[in-house]
Amino acid sequence: MSARRIFIAAVVSALSLLTACTGGGGGGTAALPSGPDLVKKSSEAMRTVKSAAFTMETEGSPAVQVKKAAGRLSASGDADGTIQVDMAGSLLEIQFYLVGDTVHFKGVTGGFQKLSRSQLSAIYDPSVILNPDKGIVQLLANALDPKTQGEEKAGGADAYRVSATLSQQILDDMVPGLTQSVNGTLWIDKATSRLLKADLPMNGGKVIVSFADYDVPVQVTPPADATP
Known part of the structure; x- marks a missing residue:
């Protein structure tokens, strides 16, 4: 040749x-689907969620009071789990059961005590997360300049990774202490359009929120030994 x-x-x-x-x-x-289409569909999908499990953790030293949280949420507003709160430089872990307008909570020592939901909200109210008027639904609906970055796994599921600027005002209800809008990263489930994970960089570190067990029934039963 x-x-x-x-x-x-x-x-x-x-x-x-x-x-x-x-x-x-x-x-x-x-x-890849466009970023605006993905966050719009995800906002609509999150509006129909009946329940979910969640975790929130911090990396570094972001200026937020709640350093760690995990629990279960229902769309009705009931929730249970644990939160780790920074109280004047000391970490306090609290176990909580939120049923109706009453919060049953317990620290490291002593028995359960009671607070009203409004008293809890001054510290941290996880039920806001699934509240369609305040939580994830509004965060996604008001995301600015969303851009699809690629596809990857999140929590074992196939997801789209999307960057977006997220409202400080809406985030502050879910992550108390935020004083700035966040250029965050979102992982949106390809099959269901539900939010699987959010990475929220901020001054001093970041907050990472993850979701799982969507629509698994959640029945929160308060402890029997709670006292006023």
Whole structure:
């Protein structure tokens, strides 16, 4: 075979390989859904959620009072779990049961005590997360400049990774102490459009919120030994 034919064969082979890798120009970022469409669909999907499990944790030293939380939430507003709160430089872990307008809570020592929901909200009210008028639904609906960055796993599920600027006013209800809007990253479930994870960088560190067990029934039963 002549040198010219070898050269032509090599070029054809290279072009064929390039076409196979790029899918004819239809793959890559261009094939991803737009950021505005994803956050809109996710906001709508979160509005129908009946219950969820959640975790919140901090990395570094962000200026937020709640350093760690985990629990279960119902759309009706009931919730249970634990929160770790920074009280004048000391970490206090609190176990809580939120039923109706009453919070049953317990620190490291002593028995359960009671607070009203309004008293709890001055510290941290996790039920706001699924409140369609205040929580995740509004956070997604008001996200600014959302951009789809790619696809990856989040919590074992296939997800779209989306960057967006998130409202300080809405976030403050869910992560008390925030004093700034956040350029965050969201992971949105490809199958259900529900939010799986949010990474929220801020001064001093970050807050990471994750969700699981969507629509698994949650029945919160207050402890029997709670005292006024």
